[in-house]
Amino acid sequence: MLKKLVPRQSVHTIYDIDANHLWGFGVRGIITDLDNTLVGARDPHATPELIEWLNRLQKMGFKVVIVSNNNHGRVSAFAEPLGIPFIHRAKKPTNVSFHRAMKLLGTNARQTAVIGDQMLTDVLGGNRMGLYTILVQPISIKDEGFFTKINRRIEKWALARMKK
Numbered sequence: 001m002l003k004k005l006v007p008r009q010s011v012h013t014i015y016d017i018d019a020n021h022l023w024g025f026g027v028r029g030i031i032t033d034l035d036n037t038l039v040g041a042r043d044p045h046a047t048p049e050l051i052e053w054l055n056r057l058q059k060m061g062f063k064v065v066i067v068s069n070n071n072h073g074r075v076s077a078f079a080e081p082l083g084i085p086f087i088h089r090a091k092k093p094t095n096v097s098f099h100r101a102m103k104l105l106g107t108n109a110r111q112t113a114v115i116g117d118q119m120l121t122d123v124l125g126g127n128r129m130g131l132y133t134i135l136v137q138p139i140s141i142k143d144e145g146f147f148t149k150i151n152r153r154i155e156k157w158a159l160a161r162m163k164k
């Protein structure tokens with residue numbers, strides 16, 4: 001169980017991800033979390049920097065889908081202006097939405113990367129399906145909800161256990 005919480009790669013922000021490396025590795029589809037991964041949990045829209053990053057990935061040939069456990073209002077208001085497909089109330093780490101996302105991407109597990117800020121949802125879910133998991137540092141943790149706060153405590157506990 002603890003092993004499944006360990007990401008393939010750990011970076012500071014999405015902008016530190018080496019897209020060329022991913023492409024060389026065979027990744028063609030990217031499943032990305034929204035809250036505290038792409039923008040802060042309370043930021044309603046993409047930043048210009050993020051729009052540029054998404055454009056660059058798509059120009060390289062990557063397909064991108066946003067998969068979030070948040071509600072339809074939040075996720076659609078963010079993703080629709082970007083023209084990026086999304087899955088809301090994804091119930092990560094369960095498999096269902098990862099399967100749906102790969103269908104949207106047209107990729108198999110070996111061609112798919114997952115980017116997210118939570119070990120217990122994004123990384124655990126992705127690892128269980130054999131996807132290439134990338135953990136980012138959360139953009140802002142001060143506005144996080146009750147369950148996310150609990151998840152953060154479990155993450156801390158798991159990290160401490162793993163270091164032993």
Ligand SMILES: [Mg+2]
Nearest residue numbers: 033035036117
């Ligand atoms: Mg998140």
